[in-house]
Amino acid sequence: MQRRESKSGVTRREFLRNAAVTAVAGAAAGVGTAAGLRTARAEEAPTCDRRSCATGPRTLGRTGLEVFPLGLGAGGIKDAAVGRRALDLGINYFDTAEGYQDGKSEITLGKALAGRREEAVIATKWGPWGKETAEDYVAALEASLERLGTDYLDIIQLHCAESAEGVANDAVWEAFQRMRDAGKVKFNGISTHENQVEVVEAVIESGRYDQILLIYSALNGDQMKPAIRKLREADIGVVAMKGLAPVHEGKGTEAFSNLSGNPYQQAMQWVIKDENVATLIVNMPTHDEVQEAVAAARGEIVESAQAEFEEAVSTASLGLCRMCGACTGQCARGVRVAEVMRYRLYHDGYGDRARGASLYRALPAGASAAACSDCASCRVVCPWGVRVRDRMVDLHQRLA
Numbered sequence: 001m002q003r004r005e006s007k008s009g010v011t012r013r014e015f016l017r018n019a020a021v022t023a024v025a026g027a028a029a030g031v032g033t034a035a036g037l038r039t040a041r042a043e044e045a046p047t048c049d050r051r052s053c054a055t056g057p058r059t060l061g062r063t064g065l066e067v068f069p070l071g072l073g074a075g076g077i078k079d080a081a082v083g084r085r086a087l088d089l090g091i092n093y094f095d096t097a098e099g100y101q102d103g104k105s106e107i108t109l110g111k112a113l114a115g116r117r118e119e120a121v122i123a124t125k126w127g128p129w130g131k132e133t134a135e136d137y138v139a140a141l142e143a144s145l146e147r148l149g150t151d152y153l154d155i156i157q158l159h160c161a162e163s164a165e166g167v168a169n170d171a172v173w174e175a176f177q178r179m180r181d182a183g184k185v186k187f188n189g190i191s192t193h194e195n196q197v198e199v200v201e202a203v204i205e206s207g208r209y210d211q212i213l214l215i216y217s218a219l220n221g222d223q224m225k226p227a228i229r230k231l232r233e234a235d236i237g238v239v240a241m242k243g244l245a246p247v248h249e250g251k252g253t254e255a256f257s258n259l260s261g262n263p264y265q266q267a268m269q270w271v272i273k274d275e276n277v278a279t280l281i282v283n284m285p286t287h288d289e290v291q292e293a294v295a296a297a298r299g300e301i302v303e304s305a306q307a308e309f310e311e312a313v314s315t316a317s318l319g320l321c322r323m324c325g326a327c328t329g330q331c332a333r334g335v336r337v338a339e340v341m342r343y344r345l346y347h348d349g350y351g352d353r354a355r356g357a358s359l360y361r362a363l364p365a366g367a368s369a370a371a372c373s374d375c376a377s378c379r380v381v382c383p384w385g386v387r388v389r390d391r392m393v394d395l396h397q398r399l400a
Ligand code: SF4
Pocket: 320, 321, 322, 323, 324, 325, 326, 327, 328, 337, 338, 341, 381, 382, 383, 384, 385, 386, 388
């Protein structure tokens, strides 16, 4: 297990150990204390099922699917038992993709859900890379079904639609309708990481998508809250990702060192409290991390703790990447800065070094940060103060 450090330098695992000590000392579950949300284990949180949680269940837009407000991001899943543990604790939304771990994510998730398929909502993704025709997409979906060991998907998402042009993919629409009519998939979805506001507008305008997966956290809330509200009004189900980015991004900053609670749980609750979001997917590689996340979803959301968390994010945020995508296309030499920053988050923030490195190394020649070290002056302007050249050079030295 890779170490995950909070901004205060305390790892996520150490938070979890501290929680156990708190419980032994007799604290009543540690949830919703006067000081805010303390780390809590799911077993110690108030009893609740999907219907009684203060924060759930939620309806995923026009799909009508009911989902727990916390979902499992299975991109890095290695152990089927962890996926099954998530299901046992009430999580019912599972996100994967054909490309995650070269298909191994789907295989492991399929093992986790074997025999309990009807309890789960499975969303996977077909990527546009190397596909042109509807037949290409149909073949990809058939392969995903086989790896997942199921005969239907709840949601198929177009992976990485980063512009209005990317949203308007006729081959995907044709393939989706064909597979829906064959009973192999129920709903059409889409995922985005860059130019999210533009993509949201295009998704609403197209009328083709039932669900969207997008980046949402305390770092980009000002920009994305209105867009998410519009999606809700259009009855498109919103699934959030990278909600822990504020904590991962700012490791070691002083602003987070004085937080009274577990910053990972506070970050999750920041997203979950927005009821326009149906569920937040979180990478949970271990049983402890599943429990930590479920406890956050079940715990009372304390306003003072949220205000404290927002203040910490605001204080620490200058120089932190918000994954806003404003740098896309700025580098005349073709470096894909926003994409490189995302892979850096996987590698350094999530601690998923293999995934971050392999995605970075798979970038086409010219798109990686190889050109940055001999670039006299960086022309990329980040509105949030990220020192782009320094970050690019550092990452390339470590991952190339
Ligand atoms: S580097 Fe700056 S402009 Fe680029 S995605 Fe991050 S915050 Fe946005």
